[in-house]
Amino acid sequence: MSWLFGSSKTTMVAPADAMPGRDHYPYEVPKTHAVLGTPLAGPWTPTTEVLYVGMGCFWGAERTFWQRQGVVCTAAGYQGGFTPFPTYEETCTARTGHTEAVMVAYEPDQISTYEILKTFWENHDPTTQYRQGNDIGTQYRSAIYWTTEEQRDVIETTRDAYNEVLVGRGYDPISTEIAPAQGRPFYYAEDYHQQYLYKNPAGYDCHANTGIALPSVG
Numbered sequence: 001m002s003w004l005f006g007s008s009k010t011t012m013v014a015p016a017d018a019m020p021g022r023d024h025y026p027y028e029v030p031k032t033h034a035v036l037g038t039p040l041a042g043p044w045t046p047t048t049e050v051l052y053v054g055m056g057c058f059w060g061a062e063r064t065f066w067q068r069q070g071v072v073c074t075a076a077g078y079q080g081g082f083t084p085f086p087t088y089e090e091t092c093t094a095r096t097g098h099t100e101a102v103m104v105a106y107e108p109d110q111i112s113t114y115e116i117l118k119t120f121w122e123n124h125d126p127t128t129q130y131r132q133g134n135d136i137g138t139q140y141r142s143a144i145y146w147t148t149e150e151q152r153d154v155i156e157t158t159r160d161a162y163n164e165v166l167v168g169r170g171y172d173p174i175s176t177e178i179a180p181a182q183g184r185p186f187y188y189a190e191d192y193h194q195q196y197l198y199k200n201p202a203g204y205d206c207h208a209n210t211g212i213a214l215p216s217v218g
Helices: 058-066 088-092 113-122 149-168
Strands: 049-055 071-079 099-106 142-146 177-180
Touching (some): 058 071, 058 099, 058 113
Parallel strands (some): 142 177
């Protein structure tokens, strides 16, 4: 989506130089998922786990996950930056520090964390630090923000396994940002971004299976 606003900034903004933001959403966040019918911000069941991923443009990334059996909710948003409650236009300036992120809420007895991560690693390029296809800028960086120690362990295991395959095929090493979600709030994007490709089936989608796959590693 970089062509929409001309965002091509590939240097992370310093916290002191980030936009100031605000203390509330400047728009209304929808209550329910347009496809799954579940509460966009919960609550879900007591067993539901949440993981946040950045895979470039969040439109196609979100659809990739809501189509998976066992995923109870997804949402597009902004995460990993410094500006509280940013807007899409602000994020596109690269002055908020956020990446376009997708919240994935899932039932681990129906779809494992490994399967969530397999979907993540195999449907974008984790080796291009601030780029996905024609989308260039810090808002398109690959990222995973975990909420449990068990998730972190599987993330690190799968990262190492995929990195070995990628480097072995001549690609650059994985540059995905991996960090705890705690201290990195997820801000829901505007209504028109939520389930965008359900509302606009012919809309822009840069995501496809890369052909880089692994057998189960745990």
